[in-house]
Amino acid sequence: MIVLKLINLVTGGAGFLGSNLIYKLLSYGEKVICLDNFETGQKNNIIKLLNQENFQLINHDVSVPIIIEVDRIWHLACPASPIHYQSNPIKTMETNFMGTFNMLNLAKKNDADFLLASTSEVYGNPEVHPQDELYKGSVNTTGRRSCYIEGKRIAETLSTEFKRMYGTKIRIARIFNTYGPNMSVNDGRVVSNFIIQALKGNPLTVYGDGTQTRSFCYVDDLVRGLMNLMDSDFHNPINLGYPKEYSINQLAELIIQNIDLNLKIILQPLPPDDPKKRKPKIDLALRELNWKPEVNLKDGLLLTINYFQSILN
Secondary structure, eight states, rough: OOOOOEEEEEEETTTTHHHHHHHHHTTTEEEEEEEEEEOOOOOOGGGGGGGTEEEEEEEOOTTSOOOOOOOOOEEOOSSSSHHHHHHHHHHHHHHIIIIIIHHHHHHHHHTTTTEEEEEEEBBSOSSSSBBBBTTTBBOTSTTTTTHHHHHHHHHHHHHHHHHHHHHHHEEEEEEEOOOOOOTTTTTOSSHHHHHHHTTTTTTEEEESSSSOOEOOOEHHHHHHHHHHHHHHHOOEEESSSOOOOOHHHHHHHHHHHHHHHHOOOOEEEEOOOOSSSOOOOOOOHHHHOOOOOOOHHHHHHHHHHHHHHHHHH
């Protein structure tokens, strides 16, 4: 029996999450096309793959249409760190709207399966805790984070309307904080910030009083969740994240314990619209995808610290 390999298009494939997904898809013998304009993606994340038979790299901006033959589209292209998406907020909006529109049209032309990497940011600064998929969010449409939040919200709407109008086979993953290997040194998110500061012997910068909470999901678990979702027939938004919250102070202390007990913490003002709490309910993912995270924060941080040590040395 001949088994035909699926052609997977991963937008933002040179980024943190995209590159981890690509390695996993290739490990299953599938064909992968990586689409990235390297605005925030890193060629080092995929350089080892360039000579692989099942891998192809296309330098392309998703806000510009492209015509290629694909079976599945994993739409991950968009800066996810506040320092990156706030540096050019209009481009962030364009990437989320036009990029998603173009990829949905490509899915429609190919009758391809389409997965949107949405975000827990659609819940804003939540008034309901923990957050389930029925919660509509508490968002500020004019704040500094709005370019990303509203961009992802319209991307969810576009995806849903393509399903309603054209029967496009969509999946929508609301991704909570994720960390692990292939994060960039200048990623700007809290886990990488703390680890880089600690490895350099610098104080850890905590914004606000550090009591704000987040959940932290190791990237291997998140990738497994995305793959389970793509393989499912579930088309509504679904949370993917670690169902336990930690304060930013707790995270800082864990990293200090693993790197240098003499490190200090310094406090800086909290940025505007920074959510006070964030934790997913994942009952839906457990029921529909048979998925839950397996890597605890302590073990995942050790793996991530080892990764950053290897690239800083």
